[in-house]
Amino acid sequence: MPAHLVAEDTLHDAVGEYAALLDHFSGSSNLFADKFSTFITEETEEDVEYSPEVFTYVSGETAETLAQTIPDKDLESVVNLVVFILLQQESSKFETSVQEWFTNLITAQQFGDKVEKNKKKTLKVLSLISNLSAVYNLDVSATLKQWLLTQIVHLVRILDDVKILKPFVTNAENIIDSNSASEETRSLLVEAAQLYSTVDAQESLKLLQLAATKISPASPELIEKLIIKSLNTSTALDLTHLTSDSTITSSAPSALVTLLEQYHSLPTSEFAPLLASTSISSLDTTTVLSKNKTLTLLTLAQSTPVLTYSEISKALDIPETQVELVLIDAIKRGAIEGKINQIKSEFHVFGVKLIVKKIELQDWKDIKEKLLVQKKALGEIRSLVENVQKKNKKN
Numbered sequence: 458m459p460a461h462l463v464a465e466d467t468l469h470d471a472v473g474e475y476a477a478l479l480d481h482f483s484g485s486s487n488l489f490a491d492k493f494s495t496f497i498t499e500e501t502e503e504d505v506e507y508s509p510e511v512f513t514y515v516s517g518e519t520a521e522t523l524a525q526t527i528p529d530k531d532l533e534s535v536v537n538l539v540v541f542i543l544l545q546q547e548s549s550k551f552e553t554s555v556q557e558w559f560t561n562l563i564t565a566q567q568f569g570d571k572v573e574k575n576k577k578k579t580l581k582v583l584s585l586i587s588n589l590s591a592v593y594n595l596d597v598s599a600t601l602k603q604w605l606l607t608q609i610v611h612l613v614r615i616l617d618d619v620k621i622l623k624p625f626v627t628n629a630e631n632i633i634d635s636n637s638a639s640e641e642t643r644s645l646l647v648e649a650a651q652l653y654s655t656v657d658a659q660e661s662l663k664l665l666q667l668a669a670t671k672i673s674p675a676s677p678e679l680i681e682k683l684i685i686k687s688l689n690t691s692t693a694l695d696l697t698h699l700t701s702d703s704t705i706t707s708s709a710p711s712a713l714v715t716l717l718e719q720y721h722s723l724p725t726s727e728f729a730p731l732l733a734s735t736s737i738s739s740l741d742t743t744t745v746l747s748k749n750k751t752l753t754l755l756t757l758a759q760s761t762p763v764l765t766y767s768e769i770s771k772a773l774d775i776p777e778t779q780v781e782l783v784l785i786d787a788i789k790r791g792a793i794e795g796k797i798n799q800i801k802s803e804f805h806v807f808g809v810k811l812i813v814k815k816i817e818l819q820d821w822k823d824i825k826e827k828l829l830v831q832k833k834a835l836g837e838i839r840s841l842v843e844n845v846q847k848k849n850k851k852n
Contacts, residue, residue: 468545469505475538479519482526489519512546515539516554520561533584536562540592552601555592559585559608568615582616590624603641610649619652626653626660633671643672647679658690670704677708684713688720689741694748694792697721713737720745724753726774750775751787758793758806766802777802 472493479489496511519539527535543554563585586609593605606625613621626649633642646668654661665686669679684705687693699705699717706714716735719728728749732742750773757764757772769784770777784804787793794807 516558524565536588764804
């Protein structure tokens with residue numbers, strides 16, 4: 458989140474500027490300057506020292522005045538000034554006071570559930586998101602980072618412009634690594650995934666997968682939701698990253714895992730009747746079948762430069778009159794490039810953009826078995842080496 462703090466040289470300079478701004482925009486005559494002067498405990502030619510109460514006053518009582526009087530165009534820079542003032546405390550006190558400050562400031566805005574689409578209010582919300590991001594980029598605790606992200610997501614929802622979440626989405630895995638894994642983090646990821654689904658369905662699914670599998674313990678409920686949502690998402694063709702994740706395959710209902718594997722491994726002629734007989738009511742079978750047709754088409758296209766309509770019709774279990782619709786759909790998905798020849802009833806393949814690696818379930822079991830054998834053999838070799846080393850030491 459590309460935001461930063463612009464700070465004054467000393468606490469006294471920052472307090473003086475903040476007091477002057479409050480007096481100027483509220484139309485008062487040195488009211489705030491006089492108030493801040495009461496917190497001075499020592500004054501020399503080199504420095505001015507303040508009592509801790511100055512931070513309490515800044516984080517508590519000045520937020521409402523700032524919200525009501527400071528012009529929106531100046532809000533971001535003035536809030537950064539306040540953050541600098543609060544930073545002059547020890548870290549634990551800073552985190553408490555900065556959280557109180559933003560809570561008071563955001564509450565005083567009285568945004569409601571949605572901000573009306575006007576330049577003034579949009580600027581105010583964007584400024585606050587930038588301010589929160591600036592604090593997030595500081596060396597603060599995981600707890601505060603969690604709280605800051607929650608506020609950012611809240612403001613994004615109010616603004617109704619989820620594109621702002623892109624830096625958070627692209628950095629989500631690092632956020633999990635740097636935060637204490639918690640249910641609050643999981644909830645935040647789920648909410649962000651829901652919001653971001655209108656912008657980028659694939660990235661939204663990645664967030665949901667992180668929420669389901671990367672925070673311990675894994676959530677079987679979210680994993681089931683992830684698989685179904687992935688199958689129902691028209692742009693998510695290759696789902697092998699789900700079948701290759703042992704956390705997912707061991708936590709999801711076996712019938713759903715089997716269907717996911719069949720979606721990748723079976724041609725439409727075999728997959729369609731299995732899908733039709735499934736008892737999973739939340740599946741969008743029309744979308745799932747359409748995607749499987751595309752995967753089947755890609756498998757055919759990988760082996761030959763020219764496909765006849767009859768070949769496609771047989772593999773996809775559809776009439777030849779529907780072949781062109783499937784081809785057009787695959788081209789629109791960006792999965793394949795080619796040219797339709799209606800006269801010869803052929804499709805000339807120029808390129809397959811998505812290649813799905815198909816590994817059958819039995820293959821996975823065989824691979825796992827071989828790895829276990831190799832692991833055991835390596836363990837035996839290690840024991841032999843250790844025995845030789847012990848003998849050499851004795852000699």
